[in-house]
Amino acid sequence: MENYICETCGTQYPASYRPPESCPICDDDRQYIGSQGQKWTTMAALRATHTNPLKEEEPSLTGIGSEPGRHERRLASRVGF
Numbered sequence: 001m002e003n004y005i006c007e008t009c010g011t012q013y014p015a016s017y018r019p020p021e022s023c024p025i026c027d028d029d030r031q032y033i034g035s036q037g038q039k040w041t042t043m044a045a046l047r048a049t050h051t052n053p054l055k056e057e058e059p060s061l062t063g064i065g066s067e068p069g070r071h072e073r074r075l076a077s078r079v080g081f
C-alpha cells in the first residue's frame, strides 16, 4: 500500500492500494487541477528526484526547501536558547 500524494496541492492521503479517485482539496472551486488531469506521486518517487536541503538563513533560523521546487521554503527557528 502507498500513501499517495496529490501532485498539485501536495496533500498526502491514507495508505491505499490505488490512488484516490480524486483530491478533495483540488476538487474545490478555489483550487485547480492541471491540464493533464489529476496526478499522484509517492514519497519513494519524490525521494528519487528531489532533495530537501537545509540552509542556515541566519543564526537560529534554518530554511528548508525542496529542489527542484517552486522556490518556496519553510523556516524553522530556535527560540528560548
Ligand SMILES: [Zn+2]
Pocket: 006, 007, 008, 009, 010, 011, 023, 024, 025, 026
Ligand atoms: Zn490536491
